[in-house]
Amino acid sequence: MHKQPGDRQTTDRTWASALVLEHSLLDAVCDAQGSALLVVDSDDIIVYASPQLLNFFEIPEFYLQAGTRLRDCLGAIYDHCIRAILSPNPPSREEWLAERVASHWRERFETLDRTVKKRTVRQLNRRLANGFGICAISDITEQKKREEQWRTDLERVEVTENILDSLPQPVMVWDRQHIVVGINKAFVAMMGTSEDAILGRPAADLLESRFLASLQQAEQQVGVRERFIRIADPGSSQAAPAAYINRIGKTDRSFCVVTFASVDGAAHLLRPTIRAESRNAPGPAAHITSPLSPPQRQPQPATEPPREDSLRQRVVIASSDPIFLANAVGVLPQQASDRCIVHSPYELRAVIELARSMAMSIDLIITDRAMSVSREQLALDDTTRTLVADRNSVAERLTQHLQPRAATIAQTRSHPEGIVRAPKKTVEILVVEDNEVNQIVFSQILEGLGRSYKLAVNGADALAIWQAERPAIVLMDISLPDINGMDLCRLMRQRQRAGERRTAIIGVLVPAFDHDRGRCLDAGMDDVIVKPLSPDMIEQLLDRHLETHRHATA
Known part of the structure; x- marks a missing residue:
């Protein structure tokens, strides 16, 4: 038609x-x-x-x-x-x-x-x-302004908390329902328990009833007649005040602040219930002993064989220089160490605070010379060592500092009695990809093919995993956040030991960079594939290169 x-x-x-x-x-x-x-x-x-x-x-x-x-x-x-x-x-x-x-x-x-x-x-x-x-x-101009205001408010709150914690007088804050919402370190020490055991509890659980009644009566007058009201000790005839109370916040959302005059002589103003609960509760608080009773010998747990992982050192590397990071990370697998990488003093302080909150020790912090931060600024204890190096000397200096513990690891490996070893799984494929969507695509394809693999999101992680695992194949995106994929390939080829089996490095390109195929091969890559990816493409690629790898190692 x-x-x-x-x-x-x-x-x-x-x-x-x-x-x-x-x-x-x-x-x-x-x-x-x-x-x-x-x-x-x-x-x-x-x-x-x-x-x-x-x-x-x-x-x-x-x-x-x-x-x-x-x-x-x-x-x-x-x-x-x-x-x-x-x-x-x-x-x-x-x-x-x-x-x-x-x-x-x-x-x-x-x-x-x-x-x-x-x-x-x-x-x-x-x-x-x-x-x-x-x-x-x-x-997003307004969003950025709100984020900046939010950061400013957080800094202001942090400064306020630091000021309160530095006060020698115990301080507690309760809301309109008389629930404790804030305390300082002096109040925690006076209660003889942990911060978590205090926050969120009614004030009636913490304070003696007559003293609490005096506080609640004075609370009605705060902000009406006087800004601060002195609270007398109900069990003493002395004129000296036991505490002060004042109100903060807006009318519809106000809080009351109770400041004790001193730690000495305040024990009778507290209820003993919470301290008794702390002694009976499991965990670290159970080790608190009363001064009126003889200390009890704590039962020792049965000795377990030490894990080899517990002997590894924890190292924090602080630098924004990708070459410094690559040289530092490159020596860690041989020195039995775990590492964390940060790029600014702010991130470094955040990692230290996180480790401190988890009761986790950091053995060594190494920074480049551009990272101007001192031990005093980081509030480090004596158990954490610090080291400053440049990109050319960082590998040598790290090796010197970590070799004594590495020797201990080697000794435990040569005398394996009592060591519980974690099973090691062979990694066939290392995927170097910073894009989250592409990471999901690679994971789904490789898991569907039943292949063992690891993911690296930048060049430093990729180099560390490659040196530790020596996978048969590396699938490498050439546009990484810290180093060009072709430069990373050259670095891997330089560090490949003589007589060692050759890792197949496959460049992963987008159509716009298909003209870089020749540059990838010149950099030492064995093959190149172009996105979008498919299971059939990956399966044929892996079969071809894994077969070559098996023949080379046979």
């Missing part, structure tokens, strides 16, 4: 109407959400650009027309909105464009820009399997 010319015209009109309707719907969605949308095809040609894009970037409107190259649109954004506010040494126009075009070819990528209007704009890029790219743009 032949179509008439009128039918073709009707079809064209229908198609054009549908396209206009789709664009109108996208415009309405962007307008409702206060965002903008940019869609390009597999050749980086603009298919759709919402008019709201002009609210974020003041560029000529013709750059948003369908058929415009993405590179031309980005160039206009750089010229009109970005270049004027970049750092004193901004990247060149071509460097900036190359970086941005490459980011549009990553499966998922997020970047933040400051515009000439002093607004913070977030761009979320997605590249689909069919080659189409989507860029969602939103203004």
Whole structure:
């Protein structure tokens, strides 16, 4: 059946109407959400650009027309909105464009820009399997301001807590239901129990009844007649006050602060119930003994054979230099050590506080010379050693500090009596991928094929796992956050010992970087695959290289 010319015209009109309707719907969605949308095809040609894009970037409107190259649109954004506010040494126009075009070819990528209007704009890029790219743009200036205010409030709260903890007088805070919501260290010491055993309990469980009644009576007058009210000791005729009470907060959400005059002589103002519960409760509080009774000998638990893992040292590496991190991490598997990597003094302090809260010791902290932080600033005890090195000497100095414990590990391995060894599973494949979506894809495929594997999210982790496990195959994304995949491959080849079996390193590229195939092979990679991935592709690749690996080791 032949179509008439009128039918073709009707079809064209229908198609054009549908396209206009789709664009109108996208415009309405962007307008409702206060965002903008940019869609390009597999050749980086603009298919759709919402008019709201002009609210974020003041560029000529013709750059948003369908058929415009993405590179031309980005160039206009750089010229009109970005270049004027970049750092004193901004990247060149071509460097900036190359970086941005490459980011549009990553499966998922997020970047933040400051515009000439002093607004913070977030761009979320997605590249689909069919080659189409989507860029969602939103203004997060107010969100950033709220986050900054939130951080400021947290710092203010932390300072307040530190001030309260430094006071020698015990302090407790209760809410309108007389539930204890805050205490300082002096109050915890006065109660002779843990902080968790106090917080959240009614004040009636902690304070003697007559003293509590005096506090509650004075609570009604706080803020009406006086700001502070002195509370006399109900069991003493002396005029000296036993405590002070005042109110803080707003009327609808107020709190009362009780400050004891001193620790001495306050024991009779407390109820003994909570301290008795602390002595009877299991765990660390059960070891508290009363001064009125002779100390009881605690039963010793049955001795268990030590695990070999318990002899490993805990090392924290603090640096933002990827070469420093790679050199430091490279020696740890041979020195029987576990490591944690941080990139700033703030992260370092957070790790130390976390370890302290978990009663976990840190054996060694090593930093580069750019990480200016002292032992006093970190509040370290004598059991934690610190070491400062540069990228060239970090491996040697780490080895010198860790060798004594490594010798102990070697001795326990040579005399295995009483050592409980954790079973070691052979790792066939190391996946080096920083994108969470791609990590899930690799995991599902490899688990479906029944292959043993480990994931690394950056070059430092990949190098450490590779040196410790020596997998048969490495599947490596070439765009990693800390080091280029090709440079990481060269580093692995340099550290491969003579006569050792060769690890097959496979580069994983996106279509936009398919031209890098030759560079990957020149860097020492054995093969290259291009996304999107499929189970059949991975299975054929693994079968081919694992068979070669088995023949090489036979």
